[in-house]
Amino acid sequence: MRRLLVIWALVSLASPFLAGAREAPPVGEDPAIERRMMTLAQELRCLVCQNQTLADSQASLAADLRQEIRELMQKGESDEEVKHYLVVRYGDFVLYRPPVKSSTWLLWFGPALLLVAGLTTLYSVLIRRRRLATADPLTADQEQHALALLSEDERQPS
Amino acid sequence: MIAELGSFSLMVALAVAMVLGTVPIIGAARGNAAWMALARPAARALFVLVVVAAACLVASFLRDDFSVVYVATNSTRALPLRYKVAAFWGGHEGSMLLWVLILSLWMFAVSLFSRHLPQQMVARILGVMGLIAVGFLLFILLTSSPFERLIPAAEEGRDLNPLLQDPGMVAHPPMLYMGYVGFSVAFAFAIGALLGGNLDATWARWSRPWTTVAWSFLTLGICLGSAWAYYTLGWGGWWFWDPVENASFMPWLAGTALMHSLAVTEKRGGFKVWTVLLAIFAFSLSLLGTFLVRSGVLTSVHAFANDPRRGVFILLFLAVVIGGSLALFAWRAPKVGLGERFELVSRETMLLTNNVLFLSAAGSVLLGTLYPLFLDSLGLAKISVGPPYFDVVFVPLMTPALFLMGIGPLARWKQANLPEIGVRLKWAFGVSIVTALVLPLALGRWSALAAFGLWLALWIFASSLVNLWSRLRPLSDGGLMARLGSLPRGYLGMLTAHVGVAVFITGVTLVKSYESEKDVQMDVGDTVAIGPYTFQFEGVSSGNRENYSYARGLFEVTRNGKVVRTMHPEKHKFVAQSEPMTVADIDTGFTRDLYVSLGEAVGPTSWIVRVYYKPFVDWIWGGCLVMAIGGALALSDRRYRLTRTADQPALDATLSAVSPA
Amino acid sequence: MKKLAALRFLIPLAAFLVLSGFLFKGLWMDPHQVPSPLIDKPAPAFRLTQVADPGKSLSRDELLGKVWLLNVWASWCVSCREEHAVLVEFAKTGVVPIYGLDYQDTRDAALKWLGTLGNPYQASLFDQDGRVGIDYGVYGVPETYVIDKAGTIRYKQIGPITPEILHDTIVPLVRKLNA
Numbered sequence: 001m002r003r004l005l006v007i008w009a010l011v012s013l014a015s016p017f018l019a020g021a022r023e024a025p026p027v028g029e030d031p032a033i034e035r036r037m038m039t040l041a042q043e044l045r046c047l048v049c050q051n052q053t054l055a056d057s058q059a060s061l062a063a064d065l066r067q068e069i070r071e072l073m074q075k076g077e078s079d080e081e082v083k084h085y086l087v088v089r090y091g092d093f094v095l096y097r098p099p100v101k102s103s104t105w106l107l108w109f110g111p112a113l114l115l116v117a118g119l120t121t122l123y124s125v126l127i128r129r130r131r132l133a134t135a136d137p138l139t140a141d142q143e144q145h146a147l148a149l150l151s152e153d154e155r156q157p158s
Numbered sequence: 159m160i161a162e163l164g165s166f167s168l169m170v171a172l173a174v175a176m177v178l179g180t181v182p183i184i185g186a187a188r189g190n191a192a193w194m195a196l197a198r199p200a201a202r203a204l205f206v207l208v209v210v211a212a213a214c215l216v217a218s219f220l221r222d223d224f225s226v227v228y229v230a231t232n233s234t235r236a237l238p239l240r241y242k243v244a245a246f247w248g249g250h251e252g253s254m255l256l257w258v259l260i261l262s263l264w265m266f267a268v269s270l271f272s273r274h275l276p277q278q279m280v281a282r283i284l285g286v287m288g289l290i291a292v293g294f295l296l297f298i299l300l301t302s303s304p305f306e307r308l309i310p311a312a313e314e315g316r317d318l319n320p321l322l323q324d325p326g327m328v329a330h331p332p333m334l335y336m337g338y339v340g341f342s343v344a345f346a347f348a349i350g351a352l353l354g355g356n357l358d359a360t361w362a363r364w365s366r367p368w369t370t371v372a373w374s375f376l377t378l379g380i381c382l383g384s385a386w387a388y389y390t391l392g393w394g395g396w397w398f399w400d401p402v403e404n405a406s407f408m409p410w411l412a413g414t415a416l417m418h419s420l421a422v423t424e425k426r427g428g429f430k431v432w433t434v435l436l437a438i439f440a441f442s443l444s445l446l447g448t449f450l451v452r453s454g455v456l457t458s459v460h461a462f463a464n465d466p467r468r469g470v471f472i473l474l475f476l477a478v479v480i481g482g483s484l485a486l487f488a489w490r491a492p493k494v495g496l497g498e499r500f501e502l503v504s505r506e507t508m509l510l511t512n513n514v515l516f517l518s519a520a521g522s523v524l525l526g527t528l529y530p531l532f533l534d535s536l537g538l539a540k541i542s543v544g545p546p547y548f549d550v551v552f553v554p555l556m557t558p559a560l561f562l563m564g565i566g567p568l569a570r571w572k573q574a575n576l577p578e579i580g581v582r583l584k585w586a587f588g589v590s591i592v593t594a595l596v597l598p599l600a601l602g603r604w605s606a607l608a609a610f611g612l613w614l615a616l617w618i619f620a621s622s623l624v625n626l627w628s629r630l631r632p633l634s635d636g637g638l639m640a641r642l643g644s645l646p647r648g649y650l651g652m653l654t655a656h657v658g659v660a661v662f663i664t665g666v667t668l669v670k671s672y673e674s675e676k677d678v679q680m681d682v683g684d685t686v687a688i689g690p691y692t693f694q695f696e697g698v699s700s701g702n703r704e705n706y707s708y709a710r711g712l713f714e715v716t717r718n719g720k721v722v723r724t725m726h727p728e729k730h731k732f733v734a735q736s737e738p739m740t741v742a743d744i745d746t747g748f749t750r751d752l753y754v755s756l757g758e759a760v761g762p763t764s765w766i767v768r769v770y771y772k773p774f775v776d777w778i779w780g781g782c783l784v785m786a787i788g789g790a791l792a793l794s795d796r797r798y799r800l801t802r803t804a805d806q807p808a809l810d811a812t813l814s815a816v817s818p819a
Numbered sequence: 820m821k822k823l824a825a826l827r828f829l830i831p832l833a834a835f836l837v838l839s840g841f842l843f844k845g846l847w848m849d850p851h852q853v854p855s856p857l858i859d860k861p862a863p864a865f866r867l868t869q870v871a872d873p874g875k876s877l878s879r880d881e882l883l884g885k886v887w888l889l890n891v892w893a894s895w896c897v898s899c900r901e902e903h904a905v906l907v908e909f910a911k912t913g914v915v916p917i918y919g920l921d922y923q924d925t926r927d928a929a930l931k932w933l934g935t936l937g938n939p940y941q942a943s944l945f946d947q948d949g950r951v952g953i954d955y956g957v958y959g960v961p962e963t964y965v966i967d968k969a970g971t972i973r974y975k976q977i978g979p980i981t982p983e984i985l986h987d988t989i990v991p992l993v994r995k996l997n998a
Contacts, residue, residue: 022683022684022685023684023685023686023687024678024679024680024681024684024685024686024695024767025678025679026676026677026678026679027677027678027679027766028677034677038677043544043546045542045544050457051398051400051457051458053544056393056395058737091539091540092539092540092541092542093540093541093542094542095541095542096542096543096544096545096546096547097544097546097547098529098541098542098543098547099541103533103538103539103541104529104533104541106525106529107525107526107529107543107547108547110521110522110525111518111519111521111522111525111551111555114517114518114521114522114525115514115515115518115555118514118515118517118518119511119514121514122507122510122511122514126502126507127502129499130499130501130502
């Protein structure tokens with residue numbers, strides 16, 4: 001009886017493995033590096049398809065570059081160093097976040113400049129209008145009435 | 159024969175458009191009633207002719223007429239009927255014909271719904287639209303005719319791109335074009351007003367409904383494009399700041415600014431010059447978008463085949479239309495007077511601040527989209543500008559606008575009382591902050607991004623409620639529905655649209671803060687857990703359908719041990735394509751989407767699988783839908799129900815006699 | 820004063836004309852082309868086995884002291900066929916030695932290809948995993964580099980080589996570097 005129980009216990013413990021069901025392993029050996037790589041790859045451009053990020057592209061060069069990034073990260077390179085590695089070989093084109101350099105100052109500061117310019121223009125126009133805009137002019141009837149009143153006043157000596 | 163008929167119809171249409179673009183406009187300048195009267199019938203004739211041409215193209219597709227080049231490159235015999243019709247706009251030439259078809263549809267609508275407008279105005283508006291039609295028809299006939307023959311005819315077509323064989327293809331382009339071609343009406347109104355020198359408040363009142371309709375269609379069109387990309391492209395993204403997406407988004411931003419500016423001009427007569435300029439900008443951005451997509455100057459998923467010759471033509475056309483209208487603006491605008499005054503703190507100012515914010519946003523999107531071209535043409539560098547740039551720049555610009563959305567509708571015209579608004583809104587402000595701080599915890603994990611986005615959304619929602627309550631309270635008769643029904647539809651439309659924005663922000667914020675993705679290798683029987691769900695892989699079966707072969711995965715999805723549903727992502731292999739198409743399966747829910755797609759097979763029974771858990775993602779498109787409904791509501795306002803007054807003919811006569819040339 | 824104030828209405832038109840200028844220039848450019856950041860920089864070092872002979876290897880340093888072309892090709896590459904005939908003819912002129920970089924290929928397929936279409940290369944390097952290609956910034960085959968005596972990359976041709984490109988660009992450059 002006891003032996004049967006032991007066998008039954010062993011079999012039921014082993015059954016998930018026997019059935020083949022298991023928690024699916026993540027793609028790539030090191031999940032932390034995999035996540036880091038994919039996050040970085042979201043900011044990189046696939047050079048072949050050019051309209052997808054390196055993370056999403058199915059192109060073989062993209063797969064090779066993702067592997068390259070994995071290896072660099074495993075060697076201990078930081079995100080900045082990985083980006084530098086790719087820029088040396090492919091240029092700034094590979095970065096979806098353009099680097100901030102003198103040629104891109106207008107790009108990065110432009111929006112803020114636009115906003116400031118827009119708001120100051122609005123403000124100065126509003127101030128100017130306040131000075132210029134006249135009070136509501138009289139209608140023709142009101143003007144007639146005013147003239148009549150004024151001429152009445154003239155005829156009667158005070 | 160049919161293709162030649164289509165071609166001929168377009169040629170006659172061009173002739174009609176040329177007449178329409180000249181005679182009525184000259185007639186309006188000279189006060190010649192007969193010439194002006196030509197406008198409406200000419201516009202209607204143009205519409206009929208373009209419809210005939212479009213029908214010829216559709217007929218060619220339905221008859222599998224592979225002696226027409228365009229049909230041969232975009233169709234096959236086995237293509238399902240609905241896609242043979244949608245293939246009309248599947249390529250460059252057909253989509254240009256769609257542009258003209260929709261332009262002529264708008265012209266037809268203007269000819270029908272303009273009885274309340276003076277004849278001079280109608281003549282100018284239809285004339286301007288006719289000139290635009292001339293440009294496009296010339297472009298089609300000279301460089302991009304969909305009716306070119308292929309001799310000898312092909313046996314079988316090259317098929318419509320599989321990615322386009324989807325319901326999204328049937329709906330998205332027409333909706334989108336209705337939107338940005340629709341801004342041509344507001345543009346024509348603006349040009350008409352500049353030509354006539356009468357930029358008064360009535361011009362704004364007439365323009366407004368046309369702008370609102372176009373805006374609603376554009377909102378729907380962009381929404382459909384985003385939703386389509388989400389469920390078709392296989393990796394769960396819904397907005398990429400791709401140049402072509404930006405090309406449709408910039409007119410939307412300018413159009414939103416225009417709608418708000420028209421409100422100021424209509425109600426208070428102020429900023430007429432600025433509103434006219436905005437109307438020109440909105441349509442110019444539409445035209446610019448059309449250029450960018452077809453000229454080959456930018457790389458994009460969407461880009462049609464390019465040819466510098468076509469690019470030059472469109473650029474010349476752009477120069478004439480946009481350059482011409484801006485030159486006309488520079489000449490006429492300085493003569494326009496000021497409107498009524500208003501204080502620095504007033505609804506007018508807030509609406510104009512909205513304008514500044516929306517236009518800065520549009521300008522930034524334009525800057526980011528064109529910057530690589532700019533640097534490359536100066537020989538300085540070759541860079542890429544992608545989502546990391548746009549996300550950083552766009553959100554801070556929009557945030558103040560979203561905050562103002564709560565205050566603006568409560569501000570008075572001419573002079574707003576800020577302390578009073580503060581008192582009314584302090585409840586809304588407090589509740590929205592507290593809820594926004596607490597809600598993320600209920601969703602599992604606190605996140606500053608989630609709290610911030612939720613606060614903005616709740617703020618808009620709460621302040622709209624405060625606004626509505628203050629309008630409903632003084633009304634004493636009837637139940638809630640009756641009282642709501644008595645409020646002006648324009649007002650209700652505004653509230654609805656603003657709430658739509660709040661729903662949209664909620665969706666974006668929550669999905670970005672709480673979505674999760676897992677990339678795993680699965681063999682039969684393997685499971686993967688994501689969010690509160692577990693996916694179990696049961697294997698892949700294969701088969702054939704109309705024009706492709708497929709591999710179909712089977713996944714059992716459970717939650718807390720109970721089976722929720724089964725999901726079937728697929729891979730479709732079309733004969734003419736080398737890479738199989740990934741077709742994800744999505745389980746749509748009010749509070750979350752489950753998304754699973756097959757990657758590659760890595761063994762006889764194992765596959766790479768991607769699963770996503772996307773909370774509240776459908777609120778993104780739901781929000782857009784609510785925005786469009788708001789637009790439709792505003793259009794049903796009583797004041798747009800047109801009645802022709804008895805005095806109209808006398809008014810027309812007087813106006814044409816006194817108006818300056 | 821009024822005239823000057825009215826001038827500000829011309830700003831939108833002026834801005835548009837500037838924009839059009841850039842767009843016009845853009846029509847003649849190719850946004851897909853990724854220029855190499857390695858121009859005027861040292862050619863990345865490599866040591867690879869040769870396609871024909873797995874036992875023999877070749878390193879970049881061995882090629883210093885002469886001007887040479889590095890042509891990236893593969894047997895699976897369709898556009899390489901077009902340029903191959905051009906290269907075979909060009910190799911016969913002996914103007915400059917051509918070395919091949921066989922990118923992500925198999926030896927058998929590569930040798931068969933060369934056998935059928937001709938072999939313009941002094942030697943072909945076997946870059947099976949594409950690592951050297953990545954070092955050189957290869958993103959689309961075929962690509963060709965002109966490398967000078969000091970081992971510096973002077974020019975990169977993206978896409979197939981045509982007789983016009985040889986005549987107008989490559990040959991004059993090679994002559995200049997050899998002078």
